[in-house]
Amino acid sequence: MTQNEWRKRELEDLADFIATENGNDSLPVNVAAIAEENGITYCLGDYQNYFDGMLEYEDSHFHIYINNRGRYNLNTPRIRFSFAHELGHYFIDEHRLALESGKSLHHPSKYCMIQRNPIEKDADYFASCLLMPRSLFVDDCKGEFSFRKLDDLCKRYGTSIPATASRYMDYGSMPIAIVSVNSGIIQYKLFSNDFPYKSLKTDYTNKVPLLTCAGDFFENDVVCDDTEEVDANEWFLTNYDLRGVKIHEHCVYQKQYGQTLSILWFD
Numbered sequence: 001m002t003q004n005e006w007r008k009r010e011l012e013d014l015a016d017f018i019a020t021e022n023g024n025d026s027l028p029v030n031v032a033a034i035a036e037e038n039g040i041t042y043c044l045g046d047y048q049n050y051f052d053g054m055l056e057y058e059d060s061h062f063h064i065y066i067n068n069r070g071r072y073n074l075n076t077p078r079i080r081f082s083f084a085h086e087l088g089h090y091f092i093d094e095h096r097l098a099l100e101s102g103k104s105l106h107h108p109s110k111y112c113m114i115q116r117n118p119i120e121k122d123a124d125y126f127a128s129c130l131l132m133p134r135s136l137f138v139d140d141c142k143g144e145f146s147f148r149k150l151d152d153l154c155k156r157y158g159t160s161i162p163a164t165a166s167r168y169m170d171y172g173s174m175p176i177a178i179v180s181v182n183s184g185i186i187q188y189k190l191f192s193n194d195f196p197y198k199s200l201k202t203d204y205t206n207k208v209p210l211l212t213c214a215g216d217f218f219e220n221d222v223v224c225d226d227t228e229e230v231d232a233n234e235w236f237l238t239n240y241d242l243r244g245v246k247i248h249e250h251c252v253y254q255k256q257y258g259q260t261l262s263i264l265w266f267d
């Protein structure tokens with residue numbers, strides 16, 4: 001195992017222990033109860049675009065601020081993830097000790113799928129493992145992949161599609177990929193380790209390939225309600241001959257943000 005894999009395993013074990021303490025296997029994981037059991041207070045408020053969450057240490061006491069932008073609650077997947085992320089800063093020894101000794105964690109936290117800051121990355125991974133504990137999630141990942149299955153996992157664990165898909169990549173029985181597109185430009189892509197093709201057919205502009213569900217939305221305003229079959233060689237650049245090979249694409253549209261998320265998988 002690489003050092004990075006060790007670290008992930010360590011965070012995963014810690015999160016699993018906390019989420020399922022005393023044989024608790026009820027889902028979705030109750031983040032507020034975990035805070036309360038550990039003497040951490042919290043509040044939700046509208047902090048506009050300043051931060052998603054913040055863990056504060058003052059007078060020997062920890063408090064979590066969650067930005068609900070005035071409209072979300074503790075059942076909203078994004079809010080749950082922010083809460084779990086802040087709990088990560090409390091439960092990860094190095095983070096808590098730093099706060100207790102008066103150091104900053106480069107806070108407040110902002111959520112993004114591709115984290116570069118190692119402290120934020122650890123807290124994100126912890127959050128994902130707390131909300132989707134390995135000891136429960138692995139069994140739920142068994143069987144064939146479908147969008148329906150992913151959607152069921154999201155509901156069962158109270159997690160967003162990107163967070164659930166990326167956790168599924170660790171334990172799912174089928175390799176999948178996700179591609180996020182904003183205004184026609186690819187924002188990020190994530191692949192299961194064993195996903196066969198990892199180069200998307202795009203150039204320096206990062207424009208999403210046109211003859212895909214996501215491309216069709218940005219180019220022609222076409223919305224596909226269901227999972228579609230797309231030519232694999234529209235999505236991927238590879239030396240393999242993909243003529244006639246189809247890939248499943250399920251595109252999730254977030255029209256208000258001008259954004260799509262494509263989930264891709266082979267049979």
Ligand SMILES: [Zn+2]
Pocket residue numbers: 085089107108109110119120123
């Ligand atoms: Zn953070």
